Amino acid sequence: MHEETRMAQEREQEASKALNEQENFLRRQDYLSDEELTENLLAGIRREKAIVESWLDSGDCFVLSSAGKVHLPQCSSMRQFMDREAAWAPYLRDLERVRDWSGDTYPSMPVLRTRAQVEDLKAYKTCPMCAPTLDHSDKRQGVRGWTLLKAGSLKAKHFGKTFSLAGGSSIGVLTEISTVETAQGLDFRAEFDGLAAPVTDPMTQVMYRTPRPTH
Structure with a gap:
């Protein structure tokens, strides 16, 4: 297995583990004060930022949207996913949104992939705005x-x-x-x-x- 592929898989596993821990943790927030809940949310945001920054630091990072379109990480349309502070800002302003957790209401992490992983996809389209240089548009x-x-x-x-x-x-x-x-x-x-x-x-x-x- 190539070193790049191994590192990408490790990043995905770490991201999945962190999100599962975050989700399970947030299920148990009803008993916390606003101050405690806010601090826990900030800690979760720091973990998510670390995951995103690890991908960006690798220099081999593309964002895959739910529609199968591929973007560069700096694409303006992906800011809502890449900027974890901005994604969580509405929840920090309204803590009851966190306490009313329903299983699928929290801001999603970006789906990050290496160039090799994107090219292995059977089908994709590239974003016309950020225009990533891949083998196909x-x-x-x-x-x-x-x-x-x-x-x-x-x-x-x-x-x-x-x-x-x-x-x-x-x-x-x-x-x-x-x-x-x-x-x-x-x-x-x-x-x-x-x-x-x-x-x-x-x-x-x-x-x-x-x-x-x-x-």
């Missing part, structure tokens, strides 16, 4: 044994691969990709040796056979 689960992606997501690593259109017709090996900024906007071109004319629509879906694991 829109990865979809296609035909079994094939990787489906939009032409605009093609990169240098795809050179030499034999592609087909989503409908199944072969278009040959990818030989060139380019994006040129013009007065009219961006001019996209992807050339394949089996096509007489290049693909110019970055939304065109293409696919190639997914390599089988060698072990």
Whole structure:
């Protein structure tokens, strides 16, 4: 097992353990005074901040939303999850929200993943605002044994691969990709040796056979 994968798994286990402890602890807050409850909440926030900061310090951190969209940690739309103090602020202002715990009302921790873990997902979309640089901007689960992606997501690593259109017709090996900024906007071109004319629509879906694991 690679060291990066082991460290990521350890971070996930620590995060899960801490959240379970936090949840079980908060179930038992009815008997505490406001001052005691506030201090316990602040202690929990410090633990959650430490977990998030550990991921950020690793330098290999992406945020996965419930809709399957991938964000950079600094994305403004993820602040409500990444900033644990801001997430818990309404509860610190209204302690009865804590005492009225119902099992699913507390602010969720962000779902944090490494680059390798994101790329292992069968499908994901990247956030158009923070635009994380991953292998795909829109990865979809296609035909079994094939990787489906939009032409605009093609990169240098795809050179030499034999592609087909989503409908199944072969278009040959990818030989060139380019994006040129013009007065009219961006001019996209992807050339394949089996096509007489290049693909110019970055939304065109293409696919190639997914390599089988060698072990």
